Amino acid sequence: MFLIECPWCGERDMSEFHCGGEAHIARPDQSESMTDEEWAQFVFMRKNSKGRYAERWNHAAGCRRWFNLLRNTATDQILAVYRMGETAPSVATDEPVTPSGEAPIGSGNDAVKLMKPGEAL
């Protein structure tokens, strides 16, 4: 139940939004000359990576505008909101080492429920 800062409407509950999956995947212009594999990459394949992830979101129950969101999918931390057509800003975040790594805090997952000996508060 995190909050999203819509670039047009401001901060709203996530239930007003619809996630459209990975951002920055441009629809190919010359699809006829693409191989099946290349086309399938565009249609079906998404990184779905843990950690920093650029996503498309739509303020479905609000202004209905699409925008981009940079989110740490391990912690739901929103790192940046930017408009369609813009490139993702570089923002520092705790990048879990994939595939099984964890951000040091925030995921609630088993590996980070407890503090490790000597870990600072």
Added chain:
Amino acid sequence: MAASRQKTGLRTQQGGRINRDKPVSFTFDGKTYQGFEGDTLASALLANGQHMVARSFKYHRPRGIVAAGAEDPAAIVQIGPDAVETDPNTRVTEQEIFEGLRASAQNCWPSLSFDIGIANDVFSDFFPAGFYYKTFMGPPLSWMRFEPFIRKAAGLGVAPTDRDPEQYDSTNRHADVLVVGAGPAGLAAAKAAADAGARVILVDETNAIGGALLSEPEGSVSLGSKPADVAIQKMVDELHANPDVTVLTRTTAFGYYGDNFVGLWERVTDHLAPTDRVTHMPRQRVWRVRAKQVILATGALERPMVFDGNDRPGIMLAGAVRTFLNRYGVLCGRMAVIFANNDSAWATAFDLQDAGAQIAAIVDIRRNLSGALLQKAAHRGIPIHAGSAIVGTKGRSHVAAAGIRVLDASGMISSKANWIECDLIANSCGWAPNVALFSQSRGKLFYDDDLKAFRPGASWQQERSVGAANGAYDLQDCLDEGRNAGAAAAADAGFKKRIPRVLKASHTMLVQRDLQIMPQIPSPKAAKKVRAFIDLQDDVTTKDIKIAIQEGLHSVEHIKRYTTTGMGTDQGKIANLNAFAFIADHLGKSVPDVGVTTFRQPYKPVTMGALAGQHVGAHFMPRRTTAMHPWHKAQRDVVFEPVGDWLRPRAFLREGEDFHQAVQRETKAARTGIGVLDASTLGKIDVRGPDAREFLNRIYTNAWSKLAPGKCRYGLMLKEDGMVMDDGVTACLADDHFHMTTTTGGAANVLGHLEDYLQTEWPDLKVYLTTTTEQTAVASICGPGCDRLVADLLDDVDPDPETFKFMDWRDAHIQGIPVRVFRISFTGELSYEINIDASYGLWLWKKIFALADSEGGTYDITPYGTEAMHVLRAEKGFIIVGQDTDGTATPFDLGMNWIVKKSGDFVGRRSLSRSDTSRDDRKQLVGLVTEQPDFVLMEGTQIIGSKDEGAVPVVMLGHVTSSYFSPNLGRSIAMAMVERGQGRAGETLYASRKGEAPMAVRVVGTDFLKERSDGTI
């Protein structure tokens, strides 16, 4: 042995935070009891000597009241006057009594005191850890055979038999500072935050403010210069007087979610007698709170000792015994044995003695006790057994004696048993911060070696834990932490920093000191015979956990699932830490190395009613109705059906007709007389802008460049994967202006799809989309010669089909009201769709029917519903997206090659030539006619290639998507997706049927009207 226990007179002469002027009577298991206003069901039953209130989940062992609050594991009962207004699994420690309250024991038959299920206890060796996994590993059917019996034997309460007649509500709230828990720390925090000017919400899950202070004898603690009770009341009064502060009692913070979103569950009227409940008040209310800052002052929970025979009623947590005594004025026993590993339980002994109970012994596993403590007990003449433990108990449905033995330095038994008669064992294995909400907030816990418990470490959200929830058990520490956190939270929420006033507490409380943990008290019995319970609700003993470990399960999460420890309605609030410590001990690891199970929302069970709130019945999913709905509703007998969000008439039944007959009549009338359909629900999107035409070219599979104003065209829309997503007719209003229609259910999706492409892929296109579905009402008029009716309606346009051609549209007027008439058809019959401003929809509809012969007009007009519409379109072979397609059909699969343009890109084009979509053995849409013309196939019927089903697995060629009896063709018709279907025309296939031989069917084209005129059917 139980001679010392008396059933009555356990209420103290004075004291307790109850209203002794207001007696309340209630029933438990049919017997009437007396209590006082302010009692919980637990305190009132205890006052009547009734400890045993339930039977356990698995072994049906007697279960008594162990704790005094939400953490109690197994004292759960069924509440309510009848089978409808009933709540299972209600904790007796939380349910307040009211006049006429009816409670009953659950999970026992025939009665609480004599329960047949106790047989499970005798055969407990056959129900070890992992019983379910081991016993039901056979073929899948064996579980299905056993499950009903197991469920019956091992159930908890009984679900209501009918829909809940109560009202529930929910509300949203923003707060600067939300404080959970109104004990000394929470109260101090709320006050400091409120004094700084913050909007504060303070919640407590009990009926009163004060927390642990309410468990202290009245007058024994003072805050500032006043007795605690007076000081608390003053603070509460101040908070109530502050308009920016909301104080909620009987309110549980059940879930801590992202960005400081916290769910609160308020029991508004559960504590009131039905006659005192105000009818407009909801029974319960969920508060959805978004707080800038959260302060968790959720206190600490006491751990029970784990020893053989520790589950008998009358064995209670020492802190709970004090709470029942000091908050409710109830003696939990007259002859008590205290069993402790820390100082706090000794306070229970002293308070009990002051209230008139005898303390048979204080048994403390610590060998070295503080001199002050010993002196105080000795002064009171209490027998002390230091370095000793209770290693066994006696008693049937209530504890009657405690077996005490001396332990040696290594914690082993070193003496003979000393049996002491008692009717109460008050035990304490120390206190653990209640970190559930903190952990839900994704903060990290750390193991505090002094507390021998986990407490909050690094925070993840804007949250602070204070007081006992943070491991501070001293009253002054609680007040100081709360005060500082309240001030800091207000400052972080943007309020001016203020240094709040210090509140001094008098120190007379005995708190946990010099804690010494023994994960399991030793027993002289053979290990096999020891029954030391860790989880009292789920009947998990140390033996079960040992078995799990022996069988190779070493992770706490695995052991939890294998043994069910920490599951159930209490989620192991007092059991978990003991389980972790026992596992750690057994594995030779430290507790933090073993770790914790995950604390998940909700903190405790929340009723489904409260979560649903007002979203029930008609509010569950509001139905949209058309402008003509009042007319539909007024018909003699109309059957409605939900379509998307809409409620549409499915058929209009005439006198003496059943549904099927009505549909047949309506379907026939649309091809013989004049049929009128309310088509207002079709999605309509206004597409406008200089690039609108180009946009349609890219969105639809066909070409739109040459569609002239005044003309319409059918379009098919694909997703990028090449699968059909929607269809509809779009009209060109002007070169830069189109009127698009979509399916009723797909309107919102289509608009979203179009917006997505416009905003993200083609922002260079100047196109504007507006949904106009609800602005326009549509009457679809259909039937041979219906042009005469339309001519009578229109002021200024001649509908003559010779000049007003198929797929044309015209602007026209009806009595001066502008309308737009489309000559389009979903039936194959001559048809006009009249679009009018929705506010004139009903007027238009009535105007049409005023021309019917039944109304004195000259036309044979029949209103028809969606079912007849389905039959009519199927007769013509038109698809319904979502019925004949399921997201796996391309235009080619549907035999609609004609609608795919030869050149130019569109959404989904490239996918049509993928190897998978272009393979020749795909399922394709065909028409089917049954060998028996009057037999109507069931939709979903599997199509097979042979007369007999043969051996499993039977090769399925496809399935029936639409099937009807067509009155116009006088036979049944069906559409189906069949493998290589387009090449099978004339072939005989078979439709599988349950319990009957497959029915022969012939493959034909999907346009059944054409097939008839061609003579094929």
